[in-house]
Amino acid sequence: MANNSFLLFQKQNTWLEQWDPRMKITVSLIFAASLLLNHNLILKTAQIVLLIALWWVAKLSWRALVFTLLSLTIFFISTMIYRSMLITNPGDTLIHLGALTYSQQGAIDGILMCEQIAGIVLLLSLVVRTTSPIILAEGLEMILKPFKKLRLPVHEMVMMFTIALRFLPILIEEVDKIRKAQMARGGGFHRKGISSRFRGVFPMLMPLFVLSILRAKELAVAMESRCYQGDEGRTPIRLYQMHRRDYSVLAFSAINLLLVFIV
Amino acid sequence: MLDIRNASFSYTDWEDEEDTLHTSRVLHQVTASIAANEFVALLGRNGSGKSSFTRLLNGIELPSEGTVQVEGRFTHDSPSLPLIRRAVQIVFQNPENQQVGMTVGEDIAFGLSNIGYPQQQMQERIAWAIDLVGLDADEDRPVTRLSGGEKQKLALASVLALSPKYLILDEATSMLDPLARKQFVATLHEARKRHPFALIYITHHLEEVLEADRWVLFREGRIHLDGPPAQFLNNEALLAECGLELPYYHALALALQAKGVSVPASLGIEELRDLLCRFN
Incomplete structure (x- = not known):
């Protein structure tokens, strides 16, 4: 890992x-x-x-x-x-x-x-x-609060930013796993030379994209089942x-x- | 009470070869009810409809036919959904895909914040949930530093903090090693003693659900058999057909029965050991 x-x-x-x-x-x-x-x-x-x-x-x-x-x-x-x-x-x-x-x-x-x-x-x-990304997001949301009156989806944008940060290390780990799996099957990422290394990146993009979509789908279901419905009725985690x-x-x-x- | 009446459910998917929309029915006219504080195990092969069934229970999916009622509220009645979801919580297979917070405290607070839990009492509730599942971590611990078993305990703490009346575990132990699995199941039962709730447990490991009140066996989107575990334990062939394996001591008891030895199939591991020692 x-x-x-x-x-x-x-x-x-x-x-x-x-x-x-x-x-x-x-x-x-x-x-x-x-x-x-x-x-x-x-x-x-x-x-x-x-x-x-x-x-x-x-x-x-x-x-x-x-x-x-x-x-x-x-x-x-x-x-x-x-x-x-x-x-x-x-x-x-x-x-x-x-x-x-x-x-x-x-x-x-x-x-x-x-x-x-x-x-x-x-x-x-x-x-x-x-x-902490959550504190950062809460700070950002408080600063951008006036834009909510203009119907700007401030909360949703901030939540997306928080989740992107939360999933960054998982995605890096996923890249490492895909890279090693492809290397084990003779993929070009480990070969010497910038061009072969560069070409080796492309076969990693599709599985990474598919995995990200699947993770996002599962997370959305988990968030919804934990009563998430946007910022309606939410209490702040901190004051x-x-x-x-x-x-x-x-x-x-x-x-x-x-x-x-x-x- | 959870009440499911003639519920059917279908997924719509693209058919690759013909490039057309294809509807696959995963649940056919399912009728079942689950009482408060009951422990029900949902069994069956992958794709038999267990997970789809549980997604109907908290309104994540709506049945294409039939109805689902939670404590008298219908899941197709949108204004009731927040209350239904609060009452029916799910712990999923992969803990990493259900954690929103960066730290233990933030993750537990996510659900509490969603239901409008009073901010002044939130810290107290987070500490209560951590203690309830026996998680050996403070609320500031980053979730990335937890082991697989701890991550699943955190997922459990996060949903128990919302005081659900029904808890669904969707193969929640399948990514854990045997020791972590045992610890997780023990934690779950301990939490149930302290804070009673109905447990709906999807698993392929029968030894985890031997104490269940009922086993419900799904087959091709239908409930094939619904009854107490004893009703299943003598029917090894049916379980095998549904991709399930009896715990080794039950299988041994059945093998002894077949050889004419008078051994009840529901014998526990220690009772069977004592019996075998007596033969010796």
Whole structure:
């Protein structure tokens, strides 16, 4: 069985887990906006350091952090090549390093872009790993509540999101089983070479799709038999209350956004 | 009381070769009733109609003919469905496909939330349900970290939290190893003692339902035989025809009977052991 537990929320009773989900979602959106709008290398680096510090506060695995960042390597490399070597503007200082020639401003832009990608992914990762999907969904539902008046199926959308997250590790496990079953019958997934590995993916898609549909059908029956009928008559599983801590974090993120405009 | 009168049920499916819609009837004019606190075992081959029958009981499916009544309410009466579903709960074969929450507590809370259970009492009820099934896990434990047996106990806790009057187990032990199966059955009977409910138990393992009040044998969408277990235990040939195997000690008792030894077929494992020791 594949161990996918590091991809998921694991309860650790840390400070970050105690934040109100509505506030956590709002702060994440503000922080993401400040990352996107920030063009100052020092400030953006400080934001990344802050995210890594929060990772440490959340007691999340360093292995997971490295795994998350390494999975972005291809984006980092392509961004750096594109920004610093392929795009040069008139007046740019060109630096020659052996056979390589790159623009100094382009390199700084490239680093900023890489920090932006890493920052957004780390931020999302932090939110997902420090919040139970159900709490996250409840927070999202509370924030989007006004849209219910416009007949937007907010509850249904949030429930779908929660279930998708819940079934992610099961689907990963299922992929592993199908892959091994096909390898045992001479399937191409294990062969060397990117093209044969790539071709080996396609025969896995159909059984995975069929299994997902069957699981979804069974889950729907199970949910219905446990009296689920949309959000009609449901009581919230938890009651949420904003604390001084939540307002402080919200204020801090607002200051962070303000700094981006000032610096 | 669960009352099923002349109920038939059909599935509509695509016929691959002819590319047309095809209706296959899985239940034919079934009539049965199940009383409060009764323990009924539903037996029969795969596809004999047992699972379809149970899906009619809580209104997940509606009969194409006939009626199903739960505590005086008809399943085809839509406004009654929430009350019917609360009274008749199902534990399915695969626990992973019925868990909605990420943690033990969240999963139990899902059903409670659906029925509008007061939020202030929810934590207390979750703890009660965990204790009732003897689940060795706190409410914050992620469901991915539970063993197969624990996952099925959680499924049981999640439905028992709703205080059902009728509990259906649809081959709920088939994915468990023998030890986990024994533990699950023991837990179930313990929970029934503390919180009585009628039990409708689908299984292929007869040793799990020897204590049932009635066995109902399904064959080709019809109830073939309905009676106390003793009525079936002497009829090994019929059980074999329906893909069922007697527990080895009952089969041994029948073999001894065939050799002229006076042994009742309903003898328990310990009584049979004592008898054999006496022969020695």
